[in-house]
Amino acid sequence: MAKELKLMKGNEAIAESAIRAGVDGYFGYPITPQSEVLEHLMIENPVEKTGMVVLQAESETASINMVYAGAACGKKVMTSSSSPGISLMQEGLSYIAGAELPAVVVNVVRGGPGLGTIQPSQADYFQTTKGGGHGDYRLITLAPASVQEMYDFVQLAFDLAFKYRNPAIILSDGMIGQVMEKVVIDDYKPRWTDEYIAKTFPWAAVGKPASRNHNIITSLELDSAKQEQININIQKKYKVCEEKEVRYEMINCEDAEYLFVAYGSSARICQKTIELARAEGIKVGLFRPITLWPFPSKQLKEAAKNVKGILSVEMNAGQMIEDVKLATECRVKAEHFGRYGGMIPDPNEILVALKKQIM
Amino acid sequence: MTREEIIKPENLVYRRTPVLTDNIMHYCPGCGHGTIHRLIAEVIEEMGIQDKTIGISPVGCSVLAYNYFDVDFVEAAHGRAPACGTAIKRLNPDKYVFTYQGDGDLAAIGTAETIHACNRGENITMIFVNNAIYGMTGGQMAPTTLLGMKTATCPYGRTVEANGYPLKITELIAQLPGTYYVTRQAVFTPAHVRKCKKAIRQAFENQNLKKGVSFVEVVSNCNSNWKMTATKANQWLEENMLPFYPLGDLKTPEK
Numbered sequence: 184m185a186k187e188l189k190l191m192k193g194n195e196a197i198a199e200s201a202i203r204a205g206v207d208g209y210f211g212y213p214i215t216p217q218s219e220v221l222e223h224l225m226i227e228n229p230v231e232k233t234g235m236v237v238l239q240a241e242s243e244t245a246s247i248n249m250v251y252a253g254a255a256c257g258k259k260v261m262t263s264s265s266s267p268g269i270s271l272m273q274e275g276l277s278y279i280a281g282a283e284l285p286a287v288v289v290n291v292v293r294g295g296p297g298l299g300t301i302q303p304s305q306a307d308y309f310q311t312t313k314g315g316g317h318g319d320y321r322l323i324t325l326a327p328a329s330v331q332e333m334y335d336f337v338q339l340a341f342d343l344a345f346k347y348r349n350p351a352i353i354l355s356d357g358m359i360g361q362v363m364e365k366v367v368i369d370d371y372k373p374r375w376t377d378e379y380i381a382k383t384f385p386w387a388a389v390g391k392p393a394s395r396n397h398n399i400i401t402s403l404e405l406d407s408a409k410q411e412q413i414n415i416n417i418q419k420k421y422k423v424c425e426e427k428e429v430r431y432e433m434i435n436c437e438d439a440e441y442l443f444v445a446y447g448s449s450a451r452i453c454q455k456t457i458e459l460a461r462a463e464g465i466k467v468g469l470f471r472p473i474t475l476w477p478f479p480s481k482q483l484k485e486a487a488k489n490v491k492g493i494l495s496v497e498m499n500a501g502q503m504i505e506d507v508k509l510a511t512e513c514r515v516k517a518e519h520f521g522r523y524g525g526m527i528p529d530p531n532e533i534l535v536a537l538k539k540q541i542m
Numbered sequence: 543m544t545r546e547e548i549i550k551p552e553n554l555v556y557r558r559t560p561v562l563t564d565n566i567m568h569y570c571p572g573c574g575h576g577t578i579h580r581l582i583a584e585v586i587e588e589m590g591i592q593d594k595t596i597g598i599s600p601v602g603c604s605v606l607a608y609n610y611f612d613v614d615f616v617e618a619a620h621g622r623a624p625a626c627g628t629a630i631k632r633l634n635p636d637k638y639v640f641t642y643q644g645d646g647d648l649a650a651i652g653t654a655e656t657i658h659a660c661n662r663g664e665n666i667t668m669i670f671v672n673n674a675i676y677g678m679t680g681g682q683m684a685p686t687t688l689l690g691m692k693t694a695t696c697p698y699g700r701t702v703e704a705n706g707y708p709l710k711i712t713e714l715i716a717q718l719p720g721t722y723y724v725t726r727q728a729v730f731t732p733a734h735v736r737k738c739k740k741a742i743r744q745a746f747e748n749q750n751l752k753k754g755v756s757f758v759e760v761v762s763n764c765n766s767n768w769k770m771t772a773t774k775a776n777q778w779l780e781e782n783m784l785p786f787y788p789l790g791d792l793k794t795p796e797k
Contacts, residue, residue: 208633236632240658241655241657245654248618248629248655249626249629251618251626252598252627252630253633255630256616256630275619278619282617388596388614389637390593393593397608397612397613397615398615399617400617401608403605403617
């Protein structure tokens, strides 16, 4: 099938990808800077194309609980929002992780805390990679650095969410959400049939046939010994995920004496800084985590062996730097450079920071 | 007459519906939940929709309802059952979807989800058990607690000044164009039980029409947290709850 090329916003790419990936349902609520996801879905009206349900809910709280219930039926369901809305969704995310359901959430991050700003930020790194809601759980976190990755990661997030029966989150930001780039798009994939779902996901609440016991989707277990066992099983699953699902990219690292560690928009900006630095003869490379959880700790530790110092470049006050230091066991100098509150770092100021803090 | 001679199908006058499981219910003796569960289960059996029904349980005393109904069940977060029901029905329009909630769940923490699911006209059945108190957490004030009624969090009695008015959420949602059938029932006498079952049956059958929410409030008791005997609680219900929450249909389908 011939691939199609389209110019689109990051947010539109999320929506278009969802339709074409055969997603069953999207439940969302408007918030800047991600409203184009819901708008694009409403314009495309996918119920006529694939039968995909799109609903504007009354709140992010309702949205995530709709996602929880849709996932409980074995359906491919998702939502998207931006930071304040994602905070409201933490209840639902915890329940989805607790009930071990697959679901996809997109966070087009804006600056905080509080109502903050509508400009891009990476200040939700802690919230996303360390759990966010109550209880011991993790979100499989994918960090796109381009509109193409916004598109591609929807399908990838669903694959991972269903493989591990755990929510997967695409941690984007206002820049990747709003910027327009070329995207290679796929043909429409058909949605799963009810027969396929009932056969493939024997746990799903789809209506109880006489041939099996009733399926119960819940995160409640009042017997502490049983609840501990549920937690142990979830943690085992996370160990496998940490072993198998790490994704990262290394750019200009072959001869690098210094390393930027950056994801998403920051990684894009660092690539420009690398050009500037190398023009001055400074050998610097980029280590870009694509999965923020599981964090590519082993790979970063390995990459850090041959460098004199690391600068963790983030659009926040210093969050991923903690994982960088843990990964490298503080054996190499690692510092944080960040702009925040909606400010985007300039390639030149990153170079200045590299010279001042690391060299 | 031997035992075998007595236990024959033709002698059967009553049995537990197979839509209820064998699990022993955790509800207090005298509580209305067991009766209401039975009525719903009997309706599901009589309609022959056990394999097409998905239930949603709340947070509160009936949180474990999924252990008692032999149908597929989803346990919602506190107050979110109508949002869950919305998604399940929209993604599975050929299934029968019902929510089961108490007063704290439906009329306090879940008010937004309740109002909006009703206003969107989701094609689901909502069962609302109103006993004017938070049972599971130990008898705190509910949105439907009557004025003057004593609870753990209004120990000297509910007052307008301190706590505002009891919320007649059923009257409120009956005003919404998205609700198709809204009724208030009770289960404290056999006659009320029979009427309530008819209402629940109607509320389930309405899903075939795709005309919006069918909403059944059941005024019930909480003898444990009302600190009364079961008999006294039913008397109290009749004398105090029913004057404020009068029984009957608030909105009926056009004939």
